[in-house]
Amino acid sequence: MSTFIDRLETDLVRACDAPVATRRSWPAPLQSLSRRGRLRMLAVLTAVAAIATPAIAIGVAPILRDFFGQPVSTTADAPPAEQLALLGILRDPPPGASADPAMLGSSILPGIHGVRMNYIRLLPPAPGFPHQLLYTATSGDLGVGDPPAGADPAIEAKNLICVEEVEASGAGGDCTETSVLTSGHWLESAGLDGYGLVPDGVATVILRYSDHPAQTETVTDNTFSWQGYPAPAGPITGNAGQPSPGPTPEIPISITWLDSNGKVLSTHTNANAVS
Amino acid sequence: MEPTAHDDRELLRAARRGDAECFGTFFREHHRVVLAFLARRVDEPEVAADLLAETFAALLTVVRDPRRDLPASPLGWLLVTARNLLIDRHRHGMVAEAARRRFQLAPVALDDGDIELIVEAGRDDELLRRIYELLPVEQADALTARVVDELDYEVIAGRANTSEAVIRKRVSRALATLRAAMGS
Numbered sequence: 001m002s003t004f005i006d007r008l009e010t011d012l013v014r015a016c017d018a019p020v021a022t023r024r025s026w027p028a029p030l031q032s033l034s035r036r037g038r039l040r041m042l043a044v045l046t047a048v049a050a051i052a053t054p055a056i057a058i059g060v061a062p063i064l065r066d067f068f069g070q071p072v073s074t075t076a077d078a079p080p081a082e083q084l085a086l087l088g089i090l091r092d093p094p095p096g097a098s099a100d101p102a103m104l105g106s107s108i109l110p111g112i113h114g115v116r117m118n119y120i121r122l123l124p125p126a127p128g129f130p131h132q133l134l135y136t137a138t139s140g141d142l143g144v145g146d147p148p149a150g151a152d153p154a155i156e157a158k159n160l161i162c163v164e165e166v167e168a169s170g171a172g173g174d175c176t177e178t179s180v181l182t183s184g185h186w187l188e189s190a191g192l193d194g195y196g197l198v199p200d201g202v203a204t205v206i207l208r209y210s211d212h213p214a215q216t217e218t219v220t221d222n223t224f225s226w227q228g229y230p231a232p233a234g235p236i237t238g239n240a241g242q243p244s245p246g247p248t249p250e251i252p253i254s255i256t257w258l259d260s261n262g263k264v265l266s267t268h269t270n271a272n273a274v275s
Numbered sequence: 276m277e278p279t280a281h282d283d284r285e286l287l288r289a290a291r292r293g294d295a296e297c298f299g300t301f302f303r304e305h306h307r308v309v310l311a312f313l314a315r316r317v318d319e320p321e322v323a324a325d326l327l328a329e330t331f332a333a334l335l336t337v338v339r340d341p342r343r344d345l346p347a348s349p350l351g352w353l354l355v356t357a358r359n360l361l362i363d364r365h366r367h368g369m370v371a372e373a374a375r376r377r378f379q380l381a382p383v384a385l386d387d388g389d390i391e392l393i394v395e396a397g398r399d400d401e402l403l404r405r406i407y408e409l410l411p412v413e414q415a416d417a418l419t420a421r422v423v424d425e426l427d428y429e430v431i432a433g434r435a436n437t438s439e440a441v442i443r444k445r446v447s448r449a450l451a452t453l454r455a456a457m458g459s
Contacts, residue, residue, distance in 0.1 A: 004389040008328055009302050015378035016335055017295035127447060227447065
């Protein structure tokens, strides 16, 4: 009798053996259509793409590719005013370093469209995050996970803010809507290290945890970082609603923003960290 | 004879050249340690199984892309990727499935025997042995005490008769070593 390990191995070997072209799945929004419907939809999409081509700088070198090697569309347009107002690092000239788009290589998250080529920034390095790039994109498919039966798994989001760790082979990085930045939840973690993005005006952040003293970190070019600390005893599990307690050690339960005068601007609670 | 990073890379190179069975061999060599790593950290066997599948599918995306370098230390790459996927799962409340969708892998369905297998994997000492193969002993000691046994730095430092700062650096370096293994 086979185990799930046997079945997974069989699936992986089959996937490894198959030509890439036949492995490419339909985009999620097309999965529920019949074959004829898919072809009709593809024809429509092709026509739309042809019309939209002048607005997209397809010919800009280098051609960016996503984690799976698929070309990613680009644009020479500027980010929306809202993002430029929030992130000084995006404005021209940037306070930090601009980055050659080639540095993005093939590390872009799948489903991202319209990378703004003139607004790619090298973020200040931090332990655990030595080569992070910030870029924005016109849209992206953020649909992941298991939607309810019959629901469309794709969630097309507009005007994304993305950070990619360009040396990690596809495992680091995130793209979110602008609202995530203003909500105080733009936090990345890797191992015991953390990295955060905040809007202009935030000079210092205070990270609070349920089980040990708070950490105060200085903001540089819209970013801050923090490092490991004594984690609580118990398993590193803990997700809202699950019986086993214990926050993930990298994620604070709240973050407070302060301006350059030390005045508290706002405090944001992290729902994913269990106190 | 235990597989080395060199052997692992040979298996992945062969898989890239078209010998799919080599990826199966690689999977058989390493799925236990990755599953042990994950099963210690999640309460639900289904989540551990999903993360295991996504981790190996993510590696397969690298293997299938000839423009990308293969990881210098494939096992280190797997462990760091598994941990990152686990953290992402905590952040987003769901397991990423992009790589599995890419390869149209069947959803993981578990029976009672599978669940028992995953629970047992969480008690398996194979993980510790592999970590010590990958890292200098001081780093491996610190990493296993902190990440596997989940002790706080004060306790680890007391046991090692050194300072917390030293232990933090060892843990950080151990993670950096594993992460660097992914870089290439």
